[in-house]
Amino acid sequence: MEEKTVNKTNSNSYTFIFSIVMVVIVGVVLAFAATSLQPRQYENMRKEKMQNILATVGVETDRDGAQELFDQYITEQVVLNNEGKVKEGVDAFDVDLAKELKKPANEQNFPLYIADVEGKAYYIVPLRGAGLWNAIFGYIALKDDVNTVKGAVFDHVGETPGLGAEITQEWFRHRFDDEKIFDDNGELVGVSVVKGNASASKDDNKVDAISGATITGDGVSDMISERLNHYLPYFKSKTDIKVANN
Template structure:
């Protein structure tokens, strides 16, 4: 009687073993790719961060030229405590605001970049807050009077395309240029993103909001005022502004 030959490739055990091998192989390939690309990804993030910081003071560059221009224009990188005093042993560029915001104010690190462009000094402050769906963040540069905004850059992790995500657009960022962060009484109030604000005044502490993005706009307002408040002690040592005595 003739014996039947069993095709082992059609058995359940073969399929199961093959699937396990493929999962392991794919996992190893993906892990290797992630590890190999990690240094490049980190470098891209560093260069993009430099680009954003430089953009607040009007220095535009691509990633390839970011580091050279950063070293050229950024003259100091400080880390302050909540009393405006410089902290030693902390690199401003390495401070992660996402982690800092989880700490109490007295334990946070407050990075500050000081730039010199065409003979003018600017103070650049990192920002981070909450938008509609996720974190929003960016940088704001102040002129030497630490009252007038030179420029700002905003970004987000998950705002709605065409609405809140528009905070990244140049036309929105330009609304902040030359706005004041102190009011007429010398109190630091930042800049409010206000729906329907048609005023062209740069002394009213307000810019026009993005239609349909009220919550994101409120997040930008809150982010600016909250972050800047922590730099008041440092500002007081650098300006003749009549800062309110209770701040």
């Protein structure tokens, strides 16, 4: 009787074992790649953060020059508590607003960057809030009167391309230039993104919205006023402008 030869490579057990081995190998390779690239990714994120902070005061740079210019123009980095007092032992650059916003306001850290550009002082406040689909964030720089906006930068996690995602565009950012964050009564109201606001006035605390992106625009408005109000005690100590007593 003729004996049949079984091809082991066609057996179910072989296929199963081969699949497991390949999954393990691929997993190890991916884990090694991720671990190897992590320091570079972290460094790129740090430099991009520096670029965004510098952009609010009109200093543009690529990633290669970010560290040098950041060290040149950012003269002070502090972290404030909710009373506007400087906290010791906390690095402003390492404060993660996504984590801070989960805490009660009186427990949060409020980072602040102070820049000196051609002899003029600017106060740069990190921002974070909610857009239509996910988080929005950025930075806003105030001139030394802590009332007039020097510049702003915005970014997002998942806003709609061509609509809410347009908050990253330079033309939208520049709408905030020279706007005021205090109204005529000395109330800190921030800068509101308002549909149909075609006024060229820089004293109305408003900029024109992006068509079709109302919710994202409202998120930008809320983010600016909510974050800046936490810095109000500090602003009061740094300026003689009219500020309402809250």
